[in-house]
Amino acid sequence: MNLSNTSQYAIRVVSYMTFEDEDIYSASSLISKLGVSDKYLKRILTQLSEHGILRSTQGRYGGYILGKSPDKITLIEIVQAMESVEKYFGCVLGFESCTDEDPCTLHNKWAPIRNELMEFLNKTTIKDVLSNPSIIKF
Amino acid sequence: MNLSNTSQYAIRVVSYMTFEDEDIYSASSLISKLGVSDKYLKRILTQLSEHGILRSTQGRYGGYILGKSPDKITLIEIVQAMESVEKYFGCVLGFESCTDEDPCTLHNKWAPIRNELMEFLNKTTIKDVLSNPSIIKF
């Protein structure tokens, strides 16, 4: 699959903030840790804050903290904060209407895989992502 | 998931040609059947021909026919003729290196779904797609 770069960065930054325990995270420190461009990551951080996934504090000594507990943050929530998610769950052949009752030619074969994908994004939380502490790629 | 529009059209046109039995298919007839823009579908047809999935005949009374038997045409082959497929099989978080030995934090959860997706695209042929003749959306 291909999540947008923006969503990928967003998941990585929330994961990083969950894993590395600091009082507050400045944009500049996150930028250097994740190797993402300055203004681009800042915009992502602002969007995550607008959606309540992060909480931001402006002014000197400000920065970002998690807006809620890592076991309450799902992947789909992060992706939704970045982009429209319909495209990930729409018809694989691009039909407007494609349901069990009115399927496209690939629907029956594709639907089970799409359902797993949806469950993956809906059920997986940031806590789950970090459940194996030996994996520390960000 | 989101296959590119180009790949979606390509799969639909090859399916249509398999299902509707005609001696030869002109670009203009396919365009009107599928409701895709003129030049865009022509380019797709040329690309499919270059990859041997279709065979084209130029000049008056020319057109396109299938380049091989529908049970020999896989979805991945059609997608590959249209775009680079690496993105569908790469790391869900976008890491260059992400393998069982050197996984990202989502790898273990994502890999099984990705493998099903790969199998779906690799194993499904156009014949399979049309195995249920009651479904005739193109």
Place this chain on the structure above:
DNA sequence: TTTAATTGCTACTTTATTGTAGTATTTAAA
């Protein structure tokens, strides 16, 4: 040999995503 119907090629336009630049605003400390 001319013509009409066809595919093939090249270049352009539009749209969405990705990324960059500059400046305004906020806030705690000196």
Place this chain on the structure above:
DNA sequence: TTTAAATACTACAATAAAGTAGCAATTAAA
């Protein structure tokens, strides 16, 4: 009250995907 370090905002640039336009090349029939 000033200043430094931080986030927020607005506008633009670069790239890739999607779609359009026009013409060239090909070929069978008249």
